[in-house]
Amino acid sequence: MLDSLASGASDALSPGAIAAVFGGIVLGYLVGVLPGLSRPAALAVAVPVTYSMSPIAAIAFLVGVTKASAAGGATGAILLNTPGEPSSAATCFDGYPLSQKGEGTRALKVALYASVFGDLISTLVLILLAAPLASVALMMGPVEMTSVMIFALTFIAALSGTSMLRGLIAGILGILLSTIGLDPESATPRMTFGYVELLDGVPIVAATVGMLAFTEMLVQAERYAASARAGEPQNGAIEETEKRLFWADIKRIMPTAVRSTGVGIAAGILPGLGPTIGAFLSYAIAKKTARPGDQFGEGDLKGVAATEAADNAVLPASLIPLFAIGLPGSVSAAILVSAFMLHGVVPGPLVFQEHPRLIYGIYVSMIVASLCMLLVGRVGLTLFARISQVPTAVIIPFVFLFCIIGSYVERDTVFSVVLMIGLGGLGYVMQRYGYSVVTFLIGFVVGPLFELSLRQARIVTSNDLTKVAEHPIAVGFLLAGLASIYLFLRRTEAPR
Amino acid sequence: MPNSKDARSSRRSALMRAAIELSVVGGACLVFLRWIAPNYIAAGTNLGLPPAMLPTSCAVAIGLLAMVQFGCAVFMRDGRSGRDEVAQGNAAIVAGLIAAAIGASVLIDYAGLVVAGGAMTGLASILLGQRRVVVVAVMALAGAGVMLLVAWSGL
Numbered sequence: 001m002l003d004s005l006a007s008g009a010s011d012a013l014s015p016g017a018i019a020a021v022f023g024g025i026v027l028g029y030l031v032g033v034l035p036g037l038s039r040p041a042a043l044a045v046a047v048p049v050t051y052s053m054s055p056i057a058a059i060a061f062l063v064g065v066t067k068a069s070a071a072g073g074a075t076g077a078i079l080l081n082t083p084g085e086p087s088s089a090a091t092c093f094d095g096y097p098l099s100q101k102g103e104g105t106r107a108l109k110v111a112l113y114a115s116v117f118g119d120l121i122s123t124l125v126l127i128l129l130a131a132p133l134a135s136v137a138l139m140m141g142p143v144e145m146t147s148v149m150i151f152a153l154t155f156i157a158a159l160s161g162t163s164m165l166r167g168l169i170a171g172i173l174g175i176l177l178s179t180i181g182l183d184p185e186s187a188t189p190r191m192t193f194g195y196v197e198l199l200d201g202v203p204i205v206a207a208t209v210g211m212l213a214f215t216e217m218l219v220q221a222e223r224y225a226a227s228a229r230a231g232e233p234q235n236g237a238i239e240e241t242e243k244r245l246f247w248a249d250i251k252r253i254m255p256t257a258v259r260s261t262g263v264g265i266a267a268g269i270l271p272g273l274g275p276t277i278g279a280f281l282s283y284a285i286a287k288k289t290a291r292p293g294d295q296f297g298e299g300d301l302k303g304v305a306a307t308e309a310a311d312n313a314v315l316p317a318s319l320i321p322l323f324a325i326g327l328p329g330s331v332s333a334a335i336l337v338s339a340f341m342l343h344g345v346v347p348g349p350l351v352f353q354e355h356p357r358l359i360y361g362i363y364v365s366m367i368v369a370s371l372c373m374l375l376v377g378r379v380g381l382t383l384f385a386r387i388s389q390v391p392t393a394v395i396i397p398f399v400f401l402f403c404i405i406g407s408y409v410e411r412d413t414v415f416s417v418v419l420m421i422g423l424g425g426l427g428y429v430m431q432r433y434g435y436s437v438v439t440f441l442i443g444f445v446v447g448p449l450f451e452l453s454l455r456q457a458r459i460v461t462s463n464d465l466t467k468v469a470e471h472p473i474a475v476g477f478l479l480a481g482l483a484s485i486y487l488f489l490r491r492t493e494a495p496r
Numbered sequence: 497m498p499n500s501k502d503a504r505s506s507r508r509s510a511l512m513r514a515a516i517e518l519s520v521v522g523g524a525c526l527v528f529l530r531w532i533a534p535n536y537i538a539a540g541t542n543l544g545l546p547p548a549m550l551p552t553s554c555a556v557a558i559g560l561l562a563m564v565q566f567g568c569a570v571f572m573r574d575g576r577s578g579r580d581e582v583a584q585g586n587a588a589i590v591a592g593l594i595a596a597a598i599g600a601s602v603l604i605d606y607a608g609l610v611v612a613g614g615a616m617t618g619l620a621s622i623l624l625g626q627r628r629v630v631v632v633a634v635m636a637l638a639g640a641g642v643m644l645l646v647a648w649s650g651l
Binding site for chain 1: 517521532536537538547548551554555568594596598600601604612613620625626638643
């Protein structure tokens with residue numbers, strides 16, 4: 001093993017491999033910053049670029065793209081409330097308020113450090129525990145996944161703001177909208193109204209950009225117009241009140257980052273959950289376990305750390321079932337399979353025997369990628385932070401433009417843009433009348449996987465609910481879901 | 497007793513808002529159940545769950561929750577049914593910006609990305625109260641420039 005590790009490390013630390021990682025990181029960061037260019041799409045485009053590279057350089061390049069796009073997605077979420085990636089949407093909840101309070105640089109720093117932390121720890125877990133953890137992933141069948149989803153959905157209550165009922169309505173509306181498109185079992189169209197574009201469902205970028213960025217810009221425009229009427233100064237540029245990150249801040253967010261990394265690793269190991277659900281779930285858990293003085297939703301560094309650590313922990317963890325049993329844990333991991341096969345490597349249990357040098361080389365490349373991400377992110381951060389100095393009158397029109405670009409680029413059709421605008425209008429109305437757009441998005445993201453697992457679980461249990469008792473992991477998650485509802489109701493009943 | 501009169505008036509308007517909310521949300525659910533689900537969800541095969549099962553369940557659940565929400569507004573006087581105040585908005589600027597965004601997206605198909613980008617940033621600037629032609633022109637050119645970059649990069 002040591003021989004393989006040494007030769008793998010020498011491959012990974014060669015100038016060519018390091019240059020490939022660095023190139024991948026820069027490309028990934030750009031993809032992450034721009035809304036609409038999703039991580040899987042960037043990976044799919046990047047795979048053919050690696051034809052002429054050596055296997056280690058190729059995989060290192062793609063790993064760099066994936067890791068950095070996850071980290072870069074936070075930039076737009078924090079500074080403009082426009083998530084670069086759907087998985088960064090949850091970062092908007094606290095990142096953007098922080099930026100509005102003049103702490104954009106601090107939020108960007110926390111996002112970067114939490115990303116690198118989550119990524120590094122998850123990579124170490126991958127290196128040390130790939131085989132034993134993969135066997136745990138194998139134990140998660142449809143019944144267990146359904147119970148995980150129900151458990152995740154109960155967290156909607158934790159995020160529903162002032163009215164639990166309106167929060168639940170918003171969450172269920174999100175699930176309802178996620179059912180648009182082809183039925184997962186019979187492939188018959190549902191609510192497509194004859195539009196071919198809706199057969200694939202409502203695009204996730206259109207939903208997240210519309211509900212978060214477009215809605216927020218409508219609200220900002222209203223505020224701007226109101227302040228103009230009141231004769232207030234019109235510059236609107238946000239002065240940074242504090243840029244430094246203190247040791248006390250790091251100590252405060254550390255437990256959240258550790259817990260969220262664990263959530264991200266779990267979301268990566270379980271096939272299908274992916275980074276978006278991982279980040280939302282992690283935020284919900286962090287909010288639910290908030291301590292007195294925490295200000296989740298109003299601009300708390302913990303909220304940024306929770307989502308970014310989890311988001312970045314997903315990819316390395318999703319390689320665990322890929323390397324150990326040949327099962328990709330996320331869409332990005334699935335695309336990486338094609339890159340492996342392109343270079344003559346078939347991921348699975350035999351890969352450690354057949355290509356030990358390559359696997360250890362990839363491990364070392366992943367650590368190099370984390371360090372490169374820290375370097376590129378830290379240099380880029382100073383440039384990105386200047387966005388908050390741009391006047392509101394310039395920011396608003398350009399964010400509207402980015403919303404249009406983002407939703408257009410995802411599917412290359414104006415239909416997505418119109419959907420984004422429609423959802424933005426809906427989000428505006430929902431926000432005005434106290435319906436949480438956050439819970440709507442959680443329902444929307446979780447919806448398709450929930451429906452699929454529910455259908456599979458129904459087949460597995462032959463429609464007999466009592467058979468769920470034969471699945472102890474599922475029972476555990478269902479009990480945890482019930483406990484979270486009970487805790488929420490108790491909190492609601494308690495005098496404020 | 498002006499205070500109790502104010503309270504009664506405030507409660508009446510809160511109940512009115514709750515009734516309007518129920519009629520909008522509940523009405524939307526009824527439209528879904530009576531018109532959208534039967535007409536726009538195909539019956540599917542006889543295998544597994546019917547395609548309409550989850551959407552219909554969601555609509556029913558939303559309708560029931562809206563009724564519970566209304567019930568809370570009627571029977572609870574301590575405001576535990578949630579925030580009912582509606583922030584003052586500026587319908588004209590919101591409608592204008594939505595119309596500008598729709599116009600720009602339509603322009604993508606007819607005049608291309610560059611023109612659409614210029615139109616979006618220029619119109620949004622005007623709607624935000626910018627009246628200096630030079631500033632509006634610079635914003636429109638910058639928007640067109642961003643779109644030119646997008647088109648050039650082949651994204």
